[in-house]
Amino acid sequence: MKNISIISLLLIFCAASVGAAPKSSSRVGGGVRYHTAQDTVVAAPFDNDVSYGLLYEYHEGETFWQLGVNYATSMGSNDVDSVITPEVNLVFADKLWRGGVGVLSSYIKDEVGSDWTDLYYQLILGLEIPVGKMSLEVLAYYVFDDFNSIKEFNFNEIEVGAWLMYAF
Incomplete structure (x- = not known):
């Protein structure tokens, strides 16, 4: 039992002494x-x-491209069955902070049929907590349909997301 405690303390010490992952050219996550x-x-x-x-x-x-896809099903109070939303983001990083802009379009499937939406955009702001080659990103998104509508900013429309990323 004492050996397990010593090994556990040693593993915790090793994990704590590992710095952030070096700059990688690629990362994947969910x-x-x-x-x-x-x-x-x-x-x-x-x-x-x-x-x-x-x-x-x-x-x-300190700049990176982010390609992603989101999937939602059983949409709450409307007749939408599922939504697939690909996105492309350009993100700027400064140590722990992240900020950027993205372009999205949603493929919406409902009882009547399915179709793509027009392009819409998002502003991104958040932080990253690195642990070795893994990191946790917590981001806020503000979605809008054109750049003129940014002046109609509403705090109630801010979305949040959390991502677990792996650097390679």
Whole structure:
């Protein structure tokens, strides 16, 4: 029993002494995103729904491209059966902080049929907590349909997401 305690302490010490992962050229991960009801966006059918997603990041210095897809099913109070939302984001990183802009379009399937929405956009702001080659990202998203509608900013429309990423 004493050996297990010593080994446990040694493992904790080793894990604590490992610094953040070196700059990697790529990362992959998965996560969850909470979508709020959108008054300013006609294209997105979300109304306090959750989606699950996959991300790939290609890093070049402090700037990186993020390619992702989110999937939501059994949409709350509307007739939507499922939504698949691919996205492309350009993100700028400064130590723990992240900020960027992205372009999205949703493939919506409902009782009548299915179709793609028009393009819409998102602003991204958040932080990353690195642990070795893994990291946890907690991000806030503000979704809007065109850049003129940013002046109609509403704090109630901010969405949140959490991603577990692996660097390679």
